[in-house]
Amino acid sequence: MTDQTKTDTPPDRLSVHPKSAHFDVEVLKRGVGIRFKGKQRTDIEEYSISEGWVRVQAGKTMDRHGNPLTLKLNGPVEAWFEDLGEDAPVAKAG
Template identity: 65%
Template sequence: MSDTPPDRLSVNPKSPHYDAEVLARGVGVRFKGVEKTNVEEYCVSEGWVRLSVGSTVDRKGDPMTIKLQGPVEPYFQTEA
């Protein structure tokens, strides 16, 4: 496994960008230089994060999210 997180990653198992092995290793995200703990999905190349908003869910049971634009810096929290 590489030392850099993937360009795009989602924590939702229904998403095509979900990767259980990478998530098990622990991925942290800095957005605009601030550590974010409520990231549902991110894309480095397009420069956006999707953050969960509180504990509300949509009609399918997925968390409500908001998409924000800006610099995204993912990193591994633990070594491989």
């Protein structure tokens, strides 16, 4: 278990793709809730709280390697661990 999974808030940056340097299976197993621009989202591929962006899949479009194309959207990002329940601490910028 990494130091990040022992905390009550998710890491600043996380990706669901195993080839990414920001992929962490232990964190993802806990379930991470994401709120982007005030709306809870379930379609986030990657996020960065401090830089204020998320990546979402662009429809069913694939690149030449068969990976989904993603769009980078800018705005306030908040993340929390879903396994901590309703009163989970929220990680957010600022």
